[in-house]
Amino acid sequence: MKGTQLGEFEELILLLTGVLYPDAYGVSIARELENQTGRKAAIGAIHSALVRLEEKGFLKSELQSGSGKRGGRPKKIFSITAAGKTAIAKSKELRNSLWDQIPELALKGLNYSYVIR
Amino acid sequence: MKGTQLGEFEELILLLTGVLYPDAYGVSIARELENQTGRKAAIGAIHSALVRLEEKGFLKSELQSGSGKRGGRPKKIFSITAAGKTAIAKSKELRNSLWDQIPELALKGLNYSYVIR
DNA sequence: ACTATTTATTCTACATTTACGAAAAAACCA
């Protein structure tokens, strides 16, 4: 599908935006991504996903005015929209549903364990 | 990430392969995808995902010899490998974990309902 | 007010994944 579909990375960013609420922005998301998944992405990668997510209507943003803290450009704070919430909820349900439909046999004995005998 | 990362579509195909066990192949997967998700993908899209999944080691395949049925090229039957099982299990855990970490407030009042007053 | 420093976003370029439809291949049947 195209245009409205949620990519794998995009979904992660969308989820992380929720987790970080109400302080989700490029840099904090990048940090949290690494903390939670060990996966480190360039800041540019995060931002391009954020832009696409906003274009698709799954996220909205607002500039945070003078924070009274250290220097630096104003943060662009992101939060999930109703459409975004629906998207991740559906994605989650679909995947969990499919997972539950997999017959025992299909995964039987599939593991990385070794048996010494 | 590259090479070993599981794309959104790929994950769906991997799951569907499990659901269809032991009769998962290009055409049956395409059919099941539409049944389960309403999403219809071209057969070519399915196959390219299948090829990638096999290259990544998440799926294995074997040609089904003379089926004694109608004509047609032999089906290439796919099944999940141990690595594939691990991949979808981890993906599922990560997403569910993140979902559970989203504070109530972040999704509060976000829905498509309309209230007549 | 000016400059250096800090923090974050934007921009540019490229790699990988997803999507499609046409063409090719293999098996069966008359």
Add this chain to the structure above:
DNA sequence: TGGTTTTTTCGTAAATGTAGAATAAATAGT
């Protein structure tokens, strides 16, 4: 053998994912 059926393979286009350098905005010190 020729035609039909079923499914895979191939070539190309579009969307998504990745990266890092360049740019911008705010603060603090002088």
